[in-house]
Amino acid sequence: MKGGGDVAEGQIRQSLSGFYDVMTTSGRLVRTRARGNFRSRKITPLVGDQVVIDAPNDHEGYILEVKPRRNQLVRPPVANVDQAIVATAVREPVFSTNLLDRQLLALEIAKIEPVVYLTKTDLLTAEEQPEFVQLAADYRQIGYQVIYDPVAFSQTAITALDELLEDKVSVIMGQTGAGKSTLLNHVAPDLDLATGEISAALNRGKHTTRRVSLLEVAGGLIADTPGFSSYDAFDLDARSLGQYFRxxxxxxxxxxxxxxxxxxxxxxxxxxxxESGEIRQSRYENYLLLYQALKNQKPNYRK
Ligand SMILES: Nc1nc2c(ncn2[C@@H]2O[C@H](COP(=O)(O)OP(=O)(O)OP(=O)(O)O)[C@@H](O)[C@H]2O)c(=O)[nH]1
Ligand SMILES: [Zn+2]
Known part of the structure; x- marks a missing residue:
């Protein structure tokens, strides 16, 4: 096999039907395929991978090497993710600390830093607001970044999010209707995502093409496909659960x-x-629920 003269390094920005679009360090977008011998080693290239490619000018290139990954997600299939924006509606769908804690657990297991973004805060009455002020304070105390913006989409909140996105690879996650598309449209109006469109792109249901891409947003990259469902089973021994509650x-x-x-x-x-109130009661309750669920979980038969 002749070594191509155009070896370059870069990052996979999009995968679609066996093609991988790679942004090289010199700023060229090259369409590639994975080599046969490479695929036989059971390494499937993922969006977000740092790769070495053979990048001729006249035809499509080949991926020659995938660099070791820092982490990888199954949904969306993206590698080397820095953080996940956890869009959490304070209302509609109804707010649940249980869901939030499950999402945070999933991210702790995946070694991906969460950023909690509370959405739909404009729907709160004045009487309901203090509960979420407290929630934001409690989760910051735990060690999480939380954006709570009582006005919804204030310049301050959007700027805070912009700054967090800069130079990082992010995924967005959150329940259907949590406001993911709406939030992304505020940080990147050019994207002009139809609300509800993100889930349509989630490959749920009728969509058969599995396209995943990293979009350039606010000086960083964000996956166009939202993150995993928190109802996925956790591959975890109940006894180690406490390690994932910071x-x-x-x-x-x-x-x-x-x-x-x-x-x-x-x-x-x-x-x-x-008991002394230094650990939030709801965190402990959610811990106990998860602990019991993990203890009762059937063994996970892996290949
Ligand atoms: N009042 C209010 N409504 C919002 C806010 N954010 C989103 N919405 C509305 O909530 C609905 C769902 O918002 P989307 O942005 O489509 O939610 P999503 O998380 O992308 O939903 P899926 O695509 O189904 O996963 C839409 O009707 C939005 O207009 C908000 O901050 N305040
Ligand atoms: Zn103890």
């Missing part, structure tokens, strides 16, 4: 027993902090 993990060093699961053990520092 404030539990910090507190656990003070539990009397090593391997404390913070349920019935005496001398549990997590429970003590729940």
């Amino acid at each position: 404030e539990f993990r910090r507190a656990a060093v003070n539990c009397r027993f090593r391997g404390c699961v913070h349920v019935n053990e005496p001398g549990c520092a997590v429970k003590a902090m729940v």
